[in-house]
Amino acid sequence: MSLLTCHNLSKSYGKTLVLNDINLEIPSGKIIGLLGPNGSGKTTLIKLINGLLMPNSGEILINMKPVGINSKKVISYLPEHSYLNFNMKVNELIQYFSDFYKDFDKEKAYQLLKKLNINAKDKLSAMSKGMKEKVQLVLVMSRKADLYILDEPIGGVDPATRDYILDTILTNFNKEASIIISTHLISDIEKILDEVIFIKNGQIYLYGEADELRAQKGKSIDEIFREEFKC
Amino acid sequence: MQWSFNNDRPIYIQLVENLKLFIISGTYKPGEKLLSVRDLAALAKVNPNTMQKALTELEELGLIYTERTNGKFVTLDSKLIQKCKEKLAKEKSFIYLNDMMNLGFSKEETIKYLNKEEK
Numbered sequence: 001m002s003l004l005t006c007h008n009l010s011k012s013y014g015k016t017l018v019l020n021d022i023n024l025e026i027p028s029g030k031i032i033g034l035l036g037p038n039g040s041g042k043t044t045l046i047k048l049i050n051g052l053l054m055p056n057s058g059e060i061l062i063n064m065k066p067v068g069i070n071s072k073k074v075i076s077y078l079p080e081h082s083y084l085n086f087n088m089k090v091n092e093l094i095q096y097f098s099d100f101y102k103d104f105d106k107e108k109a110y111q112l113l114k115k116l117n118i119n120a121k122d123k124l125s126a127m128s129k130g131m132k133e134k135v136q137l138v139l140v141m142s143r144k145a146d147l148y149i150l151d152e153p154i155g156g157v158d159p160a161t162r163d164y165i166l167d168t169i170l171t172n173f174n175k176e177a178s179i180i181i182s183t184h185l186i187s188d189i190e191k192i193l194d195e196v197i198f199i200k201n202g203q204i205y206l207y208g209e210a211d212e213l214r215a216q217k218g219k220s221i222d223e224i225f226r227e228e229f230k231c
Numbered sequence: 232m233q234w235s236f237n238n239d240r241p242i243y244i245q246l247v248e249n250l251k252l253f254i255i256s257g258t259y260k261p262g263e264k265l266l267s268v269r270d271l272a273a274l275a276k277v278n279p280n281t282m283q284k285a286l287t288e289l290e291e292l293g294l295i296y297t298e299r300t301n302g303k304f305v306t307l308d309s310k311l312i313q314k315c316k317e318k319l320a321k322e323k324s325f326i327y328l329n330d331m332m333n334l335g336f337s338k339e340e341t342i343k344y345l346n347k348e349e350k
Binding site: 031163190210 | 279280
């Protein structure tokens with residue numbers, strides 16, 4: 001059964017068509033890269049799946065049901081820009097998430113924080129950009145969701161921390177869930193991907209298994225991307 | 232021994248190569264129990280699905296076997312391990328000799344170089 005289905009999905013902002021007739025079926029148990037150049041429609045697609053935007057036409061189903069309260073319960077979403085209150089301390093945020101989401105695992109959150117050397121008594125406002133990103137990832141990965149959607153999870157952090165974050169994503173990934181990761185930093189994450197979706201001018205340009213694409217083209221996903229999207 | 236990959240070839244094929252090397256070199260001994268798929272994937276920093284695929288391939292090659300409730304083990308068939316080792320040695324020698332010939336050396340000269348090499 002497919003975890004996420006998009007049927008003839010289109011979205012425009014005014015007269016600008018941003019997503020044009022998207023059809024997608026995403027199963028459980030996969031890590032999927034959502035890859036595309038700036039302005040290709042990645043974030044719009046993600047916002048539609050999370051119910052933050054309404055499509056102009058077509059439908060989205062999560063576990064065969066339309067987007068709504070029930071889908072929000074099973075999707076854990078890391079947005080591109082933070083919505084957290086930076087005056088809050090990390091332990092307050094953990095309590096906040098725990099009140100909000102039934103599937104939030106406090107113990108796991110504290111374990112992950114410890115691994116990343118983050119003090120739960122610190123305020124977000126006192127943290128660097130990279131630290132804030134780590135905290136947000138910890139909050140998102142500490143839910144036991146069916147679908148994790150990470151919009152640019154490693155954008156603001158140094159390469160060593162990137163590896164750490166990828167590790168965190170990998171070790172918290174379970175067979176019943178899927179993870180969609182949108183990013184420009186393809187070479188950093190391509191090793192952990194099962195499948196890749198290339199999105200171009202609001203359409204699905206290519207959807208395939210990462211290893212199959214490498215075998216077919218004799219190139220890395222990063223190189224294939226650079227070739228397909230040459231400016 | 233280290234896991235090593237590059238991104239331009241299928242990761243599962245490279246995992247098979249890495250694991251084969253661990254078995255051939257005795258890092259993983261005949262009959263030794265392997266870590267779980269998840270733990271191996273975490274060590275190699277790859278997706279557990281990809282590790283599963285690599286282990287399935289190694290099992291088809293006979294280099295590992297599954298005991299139903301107990302996990303996966305390295306084969307006890309030392310002849311098979313030896314055969315793999317010889318095949319790999321042949322491949323590596325071919326590549327080396329080929330490189331040397333491309334540089335303009337004959338086979339005999341190449342052997343002289345090898346003899347001079349101390350290790």
